[in-house]
Amino acid sequence: MSTTAEEAASPDPPHSNAEYRDRLRELPPSAKLVAKVLESDAPLSQGQLVEESLLPDRTVRYALNRLEEVGLVDSRYSFKDARKHVYFLTR
Structure with a gap:
């Protein structure tokens, strides 16, 4: 089985939510790209x-700072390495 505890614990991103898309629209391209990566493969560390x-x-x-400011991304400590944070899209 390839699903890790981190993957199972991540919330489902609100891809079709109009409010989510409106907040994302106002952000720089780098933040949009990071959000897109997190949509398909979260949670991820900054290095990932x-x-x-x-x-x-x-x-x-x-990009992560901007996404956190508008409430689109949240973080928590990694289950694999408590020295690292992993990031995921909020609901």
Whole structure:
């Protein structure tokens, strides 16, 4: 079985929610890309987001901050490595 506890614990993203799409529309392209990566493959650490999005670490950090400011992304400690946070889309 390939599903980890982290994957099973992540909430389903609100892909079709109009309010979600409106808040996302106002954000920079880097934040939109990070949100798209999280839609298909969450929860992910910042390093994993860098690898998946092909964006620089600093840009991913900025995108995550913007997404958190508008309440589209949340984080928690990783079950695999408590030193790291993993990010996922909120409901």
